[in-house]
Amino acid sequence: MFDLRRLRLLHELSVRGTLAAVADALSYSPSTISQQLALLEKEAGVPLLEPDGRRVRLTAQGAALAAHAARMLAADEAARAELEHMRPSLAPVRVAVMQSAAHGLLPGALDALAESEPQLRIEVAELAPEEGLFEVAARGFDLVVAEQYPGHTREHREGLERSLLGRDAIRLAVSSDDPAQNLEDLRERAWVMEPVGTAARQWATQQCRAAGFEPDVRFEMADLTAHARLVASGHAVGMIPDLVFAGETPPVRLVGLPGQPRREVFTAVRRGTADRPGVRAVRGALQVAYDRGGR
Incomplete structure (x- = not known):
């Protein structure tokens, strides 16, 4: 054997x-x-x-x-x-979350689990969606919270099952005193974007190109809260999903993008573990947190 x-x-x-x-x-x-x-x-x-x-x-x-x-x-x-x-106890659930979900969903999900499954142990690490999906497929984690930008579908890894949490609006972010009214007004500005190779960077760059210009990306970082702080200080402009603000008043002024784009926020698990009580409880708590406004 x-x-x-x-x-x-x-x-x-x-x-x-x-x-x-x-x-x-x-x-x-x-x-x-x-x-x-x-x-x-x-x-x-x-x-x-x-x-x-x-x-x-x-x-x-x-x-x-x-x-x-x-x-x-x-x-x-x-x-x-x-x-x-068939037994009362629950095995620990290892969760990989993208950064905006760590801010916008995790606290609310943990609150819900404290009420519904107070004995369930949750172990969480922040990983980029690409890495998180890989690690769940490779059995490094049990569940991942990831995203998919409009027109940028993610690879469907064999053996993974996805469940949509919701669609998260993406908007232009400028400082509160910035007069810009649309994307075209920002062609000469300094931009903050996520690192090269990420779906978010590819998508944001395409929006600028569709508006007729190449973005001047002077700040490259994965931390979206850092994006918001740079924008609020007037040093950059960017494109930020609503989930980053976790239901709180944004420190920036948000401007709609053409077509009102939304990214899909979803969970993914291996099919063999999808029916585990602990995994189902975590998925349910994340859905509760999202439906309550995240947060």
Whole structure:
């Protein structure tokens, strides 16, 4: 019989690509992982890894077993979810949240859980949506709160199930004394945007280009509350989703964008864990927080 823990290591390697990345994710040493994979090769009776420069890669047999490992791990999670239904205690839920959700949804969701499931342990880390979705697929977390900008669909990872929380308006943000009335008025201004490569940056840049100019991005940062402070001080303009302000009075003046765009805010979990009572409770609490205005 295959050892499920070793199968997970093989699956992690197929997802993360290097032994070092697997070691970082699972808090093992690379040598320990190598030893366990060597034992898995003995169990399989075929070579699972082969040299690739200074690294290793999966052989055809290794890739085939890694695909089976993913299904075995999903079955294991489904079995644990069913058992969790049959006992009063709840397993901890590991949650990855994007930054605006950490500000706008997390406090309200924790308030709701304190009332409905006071014994449930929640472990939260702030991750960019791209990273959070990857980590849930790789079993680093149980649930992620992520977003999708208009016209910029995110990859649908195999085995993940999404649930829409709501649609969050995105507006131009300028200082309170700024006279700008539309996007075209900001062609000569300094901009603050999220880092290159993020869906938010790509989307915001496209809005400026559609208005006939290339944005002068002088400030690049992931922290949207920092965006708001820069804009409020008059040093930049930007595009900020409503969720960032968590139902409070914004420190900036907000101006509508053409077409009144909204991003989709959603949760994603692995299908094998979607029915876990703890995961369902967290999803429900996040929905309550969103419906109450976030926050």
